[in-house]
Structures are given as structure tokens and as C-alpha cells.
Amino acid sequence: MLKKTVLNAAHRALGARMVDFGGWDMPVNYGSQIEEHHAVRNDCGMFDVSHMCPVDLVGKDVRPFLSRLVANDVAKLQVSGKALYAAMLNDAGGVIDDLIIYFLSETRFRLVVNAGTALKDLEWMQAKVAEWQLDVSITQRRDGNQPLGIIAVQGPHARAKVWSVLPQAKAATEGLKPFFAAEVDQYFIASTGYTGEDGYEIMLPADQAEALWNTLHAAGVAPCGLGARDTLRLEAGMNLYGQDMDETVSPLDAGLAWTVALKDERDFVGKTALLAHGQQKAFLGLILLDKGVLRGHQKVITARGEGEITSGSFSPTLQQSIALARLPLGVGIGDEVEVDIRGKALKAKVVKPVFARNGKAVI
Amino acid sequence: MSNVPANLKYAASHEWMLLNADGTVTVGITDHAQEALGDLVFVELPEVGAHFDAEKEIAVVESVKAAADVYAPIAGTVTEVNQATADAPESVNQEPYSAWLFKLKPDNAADLDAMLDAAAYQGIADAA
Numbered sequence: 001m002l003k004k005t006v007l008n009a010a011h012r013a014l015g016a017r018m019v020d021f022g023g024w025d026m027p028v029n030y031g032s033q034i035e036e037h038h039a040v041r042n043d044c045g046m047f048d049v050s051h052m053c054p055v056d057l058v059g060k061d062v063r064p065f066l067s068r069l070v071a072n073d074v075a076k077l078q079v080s081g082k083a084l085y086a087a088m089l090n091d092a093g094g095v096i097d098d099l100i101i102y103f104l105s106e107t108r109f110r111l112v113v114n115a116g117t118a119l120k121d122l123e124w125m126q127a128k129v130a131e132w133q134l135d136v137s138i139t140q141r142r143d144g145n146q147p148l149g150i151i152a153v154q155g156p157h158a159r160a161k162v163w164s165v166l167p168q169a170k171a172a173t174e175g176l177k178p179f180f181a182a183e184v185d186q187y188f189i190a191s192t193g194y195t196g197e198d199g200y201e202i203m204l205p206a207d208q209a210e211a212l213w214n215t216l217h218a219a220g221v222a223p224c225g226l227g228a229r230d231t232l233r234l235e236a237g238m239n240l241y242g243q244d245m246d247e248t249v250s251p252l253d254a255g256l257a258w259t260v261a262l263k264d265e266r267d268f269v270g271k272t273a274l275l276a277h278g279q280q281k282a283f284l285g286l287i288l289l290d291k292g293v294l295r296g297h298q299k300v301i302t303a304r305g306e307g308e309i310t311s312g313s314f315s316p317t318l319q320q321s322i323a324l325a326r327l328p329l330g331v332g333i334g335d336e337v338e339v340d341i342r343g344k345a346l347k348a349k350v351v352k353p354v355f356a357r358n359g360k361a362v363i
Numbered sequence: 364m365s366n367v368p369a370n371l372k373y374a375a376s377h378e379w380m381l382l383n384a385d386g387t388v389t390v391g392i393t394d395h396a397q398e399a400l401g402d403l404v405f406v407e408l409p410e411v412g413a414h415f416d417a418e419k420e421i422a423v424v425e426s427v428k429a430a431a432d433v434y435a436p437i438a439g440t441v442t443e444v445n446q447a448t449a450d451a452p453e454s455v456n457q458e459p460y461s462a463w464l465f466k467l468k469p470d471n472a473a474d475l476d477a478m479l480d481a482a483a484y485q486g487i488a489d490a491a
Binding site: 342 | 398399401402404405407423425426427428430
């Protein structure tokens with residue numbers, strides 16, 4: 001039995017093509033994935049991401065707890081509302097999950113974790129709270145007594161569209177720099193996203209999500225499925241948990257070194273392993289020069305040995321196939337490599353793993 | 364419900380076939396198949412002159428989402444491929460029954476008679 005978000009009926013009413021996405025019955029597109037992709041790059045689109053799991057952490061020890069729990073340093077969170085992207089590691093330095101941490105007050109932080117990893121994450125966090133004997137209460141907000149829905153509104157016109165339907169939110173959100181959140185009445189509005197575009201991710205009581213979704217749709221915001229969400233995040237060079245990294249992969253080998261704060265005394269789970277092993281692979285972008293489509297798990301042949309594509313697709317913005325790949329150290333930007341696609345060696349160029357943002361190609 | 368023209372024959376693997384006057388068979392993918400795949404961005408066609416047994420992978424269609432094999436619905440030799448479709452993969456989404464992929468000269472012309480008619484294929488497409 002597939003799990004459903006509170007917007008399931010709304011997706012079906014819009015004629016969405018529904019797929020089993022990690023046990024969730026989710027819209028992959030509402031017609032054309034490519035049109036939805038362009039709507040977000042050029043105008044405004046919205047995604048139901050209510051399958052992701054908000055987790056509230058409350059108590060006097062939340063900051064010291066997070067300081068030990070994740071590889072990024074919550075000491076960077078000093079202004080209320082500030083958000084931080086971080087990886088939660090196991091003792092071997094593998095990625096249990098990637099998540100966003102919102103700092104609300106010294107006794108209240110909110111996390112948003114991935115859909116498929118939520119239960120595992122909650123168990124891990126509960127075990128760590130007990131092991132470290134800290135005053136932290138953990139409440140997931142995906143279901144239970146006070147469930148939240150999450151709608152991501154993304155694109156150059158996203159802010160204006162949100163203000164047109166939630167005018168009361170304008171004053172509190174128009175000054176939000178990227179990666180901040182503001183609480184306005186029952187809405188938790190964050191300037192975060194997974195598309196490389198401006199916009200908001202809005203959390204609200206689940207029973208109000210369908211009304212907001214329909215109001216945004218009536219205001220001209222294009223409903224977009226998980227298909228477009230994947231090509232948008234790939235173009236933006238953002239990792240997808242389970243594809244680009246997992247429990248067997250170090251964040252240093254997944255392009256996440258920028259989220260790992262190693263250069264101070266702070267200890268965190270997985271730090272010893274990261275220091276012992278260092279970086280073993282280069283995580284870079286590929287652009288296919290021949291015709292075809294790059295996909296996850298295809299083999300990459302380089303002058304330094306073999307690598308592997310972790311995520312690949314067709315880029316609607318570049319009109320070429322692009323990929324993220326884990327390659328041998330020493331492979332550099334500008335190198336030409338070959339990708340084995342159904343037994344044929346096709347030429348690809350190594351690039352910085354960011355392809356398009358803010359409506360434009362950046363390659 | 365997807366479009367299933369009555370004048371064509373079908374394979375359960377979602378190819379359509381049109382018998383031409385010269386005895387060759389034109390093959391493409393059905394409306395149901397293109398809709399399930401989503402926006403097509405790449406088509407890999409077989410080589411003219413190559414022979415394929417029935418149900419062997421003969422071509423590949425790739426959408427933004429995924430790659431899918433196209434199977435030779437009947438055994439035969441490729442006599443022609445549609446480069447226009449390879450150059451504009453989106454034409455398969457727009458006109459699945461015009462944007463054909465390749466033509467086969469059947470090993471055995473009677474094989475076509477054993478393929479699904481429109482009513483039988485409609486049942487498969489609706490159940491999928």
C-alpha cells in the first residue's frame with residue numbers, strides 16, 4: 001500500500017501521472033516534464049514535497065546535540081531563522097542522510113529530512129540523544145497529531161506569486177536572504193529550495209495544504225512533478241540522497257566537502273573516519289559531447305582509471321545530456337573522458353558540477 | 364485513454380506495425396508507450412541491413428526520465444530507419460503513429476497475422 005501525501009487528490013484532479021517514489025504515490029509530471037522544468041527556470045512552478053519529514057527538536061541541549069550529530073557546524077547558526085545544509089554521518093563517515101537545519105531559538109530547531117530515510121534518521125537521533133544523555137525532545141511532523149504539508153514554490157516569479165496569495169507573509173519574507181526562514185501565523189516560510197532558482201518552501205498545517213495549492217494554481221503557478229524536480233536539481237548541481245551519496249559514501253567523495261567543518265576542535269560522528277581516509281574520489285560534472293543520455297551507474301573511462309555516473313539525465317536548459325560522476329582523483333575540469341552507454345564509448349567533457357541556475361546555463 | 368488506430372497491428376511490448384504494399388512492415392511505439400515514458404529526448408535506431416529475431420532489442424527510446432528498449436515485434440531485416448525521428452525525438456510524443464522508427468522485411472509474412480489487433484492491444488494498454 002503506497003503512502004499518500006495530503007495533496008494526493010489534488011494531483012489526481014490535475015491529471016498527474018503518479019508513480020511509486022520510494023513507497024509514496026507521487027506525481028512524476030502533469031503532462032510534460034520539460035515544460036514544467038522551463039516553468040521553474042523562467043516563471044514559477046510548485047512541488048508537493050510533503051513526503052519529506054519535518055522534525056522539531058526542543059530542549060536546552062539542542063545546539064550541543066546538533067554540534068555532535070552532523071558534519072556541518074551549527075555554530076554558523078547565530079541569527080534566528082538561519083538555515084544550514086548538513087550531512088549526518090555514521091561512524092564510518094558514510095552519509096546517513098542530508099538535511100536542512102533551521103535555527104529558531106536556542107531551545108528550538110527544525111530539521112527537514114528525506115522521505116525514504118526519515119524513520120532511520122529518527123531512530124539514529126533518538127539513540128544519540130540517549131547515548132549522550134541530552135535534554136532534547138524529537139518530534140516528527142509528517143504525521144501524528146500536528147502534521148505539516150510542504151509546498152515548494154520555485155522560480156524567478158515565485159516570491160511575487162506567494163505574496164499575491166499570502167499578502168500577510170510579505171513583510172516578514174521580502175527581506176529574507178537565501179537560506180533563511182520566517183514564521184508567519186501558521187506558515188513556516190523558508191527561502192530554500194532544490195532547483196537553483198529563487199523561491200520559498202512553505203510548511204503549513206497539513207489540512208490547509210490543499211487550499212494553498214489550489215490558490216497558487218489559480219494564481220498561475222504551474223504544478224510540477226518529481227521528474228522536473230530531478231532535472232532542476234541536477235542542473236543546479238545538487239546531490240540526491242541514495243543516488244549521489246549514501247551510507248557507504250564519504251561526503252568528501254560526494255562533492256559535499258563544503259558542508260563538512262573539519263578545521264576546528266569540534267568532534268562529530270564520523271569525523272575520525274573522515275580524517276583517517278581523506279578524499280578518495282573527485283565528484284565532478286559531465287557533459288555528453290556525443291548523442292545519447294547519461295544515466296546513473298554508467299561507467300566512465302578516464303586516463304586515471306574508471307569512475308561512475310551517480311546521476312544523469314537530459315538537461316532541458318542546455319539541451320544536452322549532463323551528469324554528476326564520481327571519478328578518480330586527478331581527473332580535472334576540461335578533461336575529455338568516455339562513458340560506456342550500452343557498450344559504446346561516447347565522449348564527454350568534465351565540468352564543474354553546476355550546470356544552470358537562476359534561469360541560465362552556467363557552463 | 365490512449366489512441367489505438369484500428370488499421371495497425373500491435374505487440375504487447377507496445378510497438379505498432381503497419382504492413383506496406385512492398386511487404387515491409389513499418390514499426391513505431393504506441394501512444395500509450397510514449398505517454399508512459401514522458402518527453403522523449405533521444406532515439407537510437409538500428410542499422411539498415413541488420414537482422415533481428417522476434418522480441419530482441421532493436422532500438423532504444425530515452426525520455427528525460429528513463430531509457431526503454433524497443434523490441435523487434437517480428438523477426439526480420441531492417442530495410443530503412445527514420446532519421447527524422449532520431450533528429451526530433453519529441454515527434455514521437457506529438458505524433459506517435461507518424462513518427463515511425465524503422466521498417467522491417469519480415470522473415471515470414473504470416474508472423475504479422477499473429478500480432479494483436481487494436482481491440483486486444485487496447486485491453487493491454489488500459490490495464491497497464
